[in-house]
Amino acid sequence: ATLLLSRCLLKMVKENFVVPEEILSFCCNGLQGSTSPLRAREPGEREETPPGAMASPSPPHNPTEVQMSQLVLPCHTNHRGELSTGQLLKWIDTAACLSAERHAGCPCVTASMDDIYFEHTISVGQVVNIKAKVNRAFNSSMEVGIQVSYEDLCSGKHCSICKAFATFVAQGPSGSKVKLKPLTPQTEEEKIEYSIAAERRRMRLVHKDTLKDLLNRSPRETELETRDGSVSVPAEKTRVESVELVLPPHANHQGNTFGGQIMAWMENVATIAASRLCHAHPTLRAIEMFHFRGPSQVGDRLVLKAIVNNAFKNSMEVGVCAEAYGQEMSVSRRHINSAFMTFVVLDEEGRPRSLPMVAPELGDGERRYREASARKKIRLDRKYVVSCKQTEVPLSVPWDQSNKVYLSYNNVSALKTLVAKANWALASEKEKVRMYTLEEDKFLSFRIEMSVSIAASRAFSLLSDLRRRHEWDSHY
Template sequence: MKIIIDSRSQVERGDPDVVMEGCRVYRNPTEVKMSQIVLPCHANHRKELSVGQLLKWMDCTACLSAERHAACSCVTASMDDIHFEHTIGVGQVVNIIANVNRAFNSSMEVGIEVSCEDLYSDQHWKVCHAFATFVARSTGGNKISLKPLVPRTDKEQLEHSMAAERRRMRLLHVDIMKDLLSNKTFQWSPSEGECEGQNEASVPTEKTRVESVELVLPPHANHQVNTFGGQIMAWMENVATIAASRLCNAHPTLRTIDMFHFRGPSQVGDRLILKAIVNNTFKNSMEVGVCAEAYQGEESRRHINSAFMMFEVLDEDGRPRPLPKILPEPLDGGRRYQEAIARKKIRLDRKYIISCKQTEVPLSVPWDQSNQVYLSYNNVFALKMLAGRKKWTLSSEKNRVRLFTLEENRTLSFRIECEVNVPAARAFLLLSDLCRRPEWDKLYEKCELIVQVNEDDMIYHVLTPSVSEGGKVQDFILLASRRPPCNSGDPFVIALRSVTLPTHPPTEDFNRVEMLCAGFIIYEVSESVSKLSYYNQTNPGVLPYISTDIAGLSSSFFYNFRSCNQYLLENSARPPALSNTEI
């Protein structure tokens, strides 16, 4: 695998903005760093760091960060998906940085960055990053209310804002799975003929089944006398690796872990039953399901944790090799087989939409219910990333309406902003209804609501005039994601991006164009005044509408925003019905 070399400051700091306080460099007060040299006792048979050991170190670092903010004991509630970009060898150094991104009521999100350092060559590279959720506990075991976290740098503000979006995705994950499994595309059950024909070529899943027991001893407990979450995750990784090895009769490499979700606590003296089985195989990868159950004495087993891990088997050149198909066992095996296909779909959606850099996100991502939450996340994230960019240049100003431009990575973006004498919440409600935008925006000839996804996400069909005389009218299929502030100080957000719908393909009547990133960010200046900022990351379909303004040859941006201001004033009578309570 190719190693991407980076400087020490980039890997260790993650390129945060530096805030000077006197002569001191600002440092996040919740930040915790851990550095460990990989010894033979930490390694597997390939002399690479065991993923289980890495999970222990990650969980420990994140817990210390959470407790630094909460000033009390914290327990691991979950750890989001992890993709391992690189392995770590014996003698190399693991650097882990964790800090709290956002505190909610009693829970908080902790961001974890893992990098590797080669002491001989002074090379550094990224290994993985993850987001863990921790819950604060008082000495009596009850939940407590956490103090809010105040972000200081641009990077902290972005992560603080997006933490609410990631929490939204976690809560919707179960519903996404249910929707996918109800889709006939994912329905599969082998007939008797298929089973007979596959007996010789396929590996029965029963062959891969692993069950192991661990006695929780004091060394396995944390400082709260509960079983250390990192230890449970390490045991789960161990049995999952055995299950994967039985399928392919080789040593597999763990590439991705779907979310660890802790459903209950475990204590010293518990017996932990760890079970794993291969759920499905794909061309070059396999999914292993693993769960942990606990019991003491004669009591019934308690479900502690579950996760799904994706493994590959590498050939001598380090490339994934094809894997044999599996033959699911009846009933429960068929369910696990189908769920693995659905999870792969979700996993690909996340990688395709969220994980890649914003400049690499395809414009024409097909929308459906299963990827809606990821498209919505990317929509809001892209707009906030654009708004947080530095080096905006003031191109022109007229009557307090300002036009800014930003040239970056061969991409031209613009921002138009002004203050309006309308409450921010009211402006948000009026501007988030795109069907009314033709009332003030001459570039919107028509806007029709196609899909009401939910209260905060809608898909519209927009018509705009031709950029040349006698040319075709242009049309867009836009996903609009609106977000009210989670707490005071947060802005209102209306994010726009193009998607494709099979029900609305391009036609000869219109010139189909696409929008990468656009939208409004609205800040409350006072109870009756708000600051509007409109952003657009241009592409060839959008640039002609604004190029003359940027070149200083016209002031259409000023007249458009003046019309917007008038529209808001004329419709500001009714009070808004929004709640700004914390998620």
């Protein structure tokens, strides 16, 4: 209730509807219901320790946290001496799976992976540090947060590579789903991630619908692009097909192929397809959110197909599909996974080069071309709203059908992070209502706290539905 009320108040202040003094009066008189003595502590204030009691220990270590450090050797790299993205994906998946299994207490399989943006490349001799921990457990699935950075042993420099979120499903002995025990967050940071995990889960569930809606609403925005003086390359010339045999080293102890291994194979064929368009060595910059549709086992043959769907001015999207079959060719192939990867080609100064256009095939090729344009718009909206640093986030972003889910997620994330800060200062108190202020850089934030004797379910229903605002806001 405090969070939702703060959202309304902050919006009113930003739009110059009210001044701080009016906020305090508004909170004292607006919310209906009898008030009870304040139970909130000052931000940063701790509970008093009873005489003779021991002082509180430091925050407990998250039991699901897994740390992995890998020294990058020549066998892990590509022709430029940089760590292969496929190898990095295998390490990420392994660390995340180990974290998930710590919480589940049983084998887990990769269900999906959110968007991954690779900020830097890693060279031979540097160390890759991966930290993974479970953010939240749902019924039979859980979200694992992964942070990847590199360390230069000579200079001592540390740099962030990417941040990822993966969903894992716990499996019983017969392959059935296992009901997970709830996860209790300990630190303030873990509590924030715990609550935001539900928003990310909602984003995953509506991602496909968002894309379909964008395609249906704006068919003319995704027409074939034309550029003066640019040569078009037929998309068919970039097509790649490769087969891999799943061996025991590629699978876990249950015989299921590691998700990271499948992603590495997919990255390999996608890189070849991208190279055929630009006749150069491309660099993978992003992987779109994807879901594993089914498992594969030791002995399966995995057929990997890739093609450039669309080429923009400085980047291209490559679509990859993985299908599995056994020894019997007569049996239809099983669809394992589909992914979309964004590549760039860097010049000698590390800047993205201009790319040739793609001439799609009729039918499915044109459909993939238009869908790639729609995904690019969603990707740019999401990166602009969600992925940038908090200091770079604009004060407001225009609402659009394609970015509404990400705006909601970012608003919830930003407000929870703001409320959790410890340096709020009590500015005023009136009739059991407290107003705190927080000054950071050029921003002044307000936080209002009060306690009311009302059921939590009723408070939520009142504050979450703006049509019921008149029931608790006498000034509305």
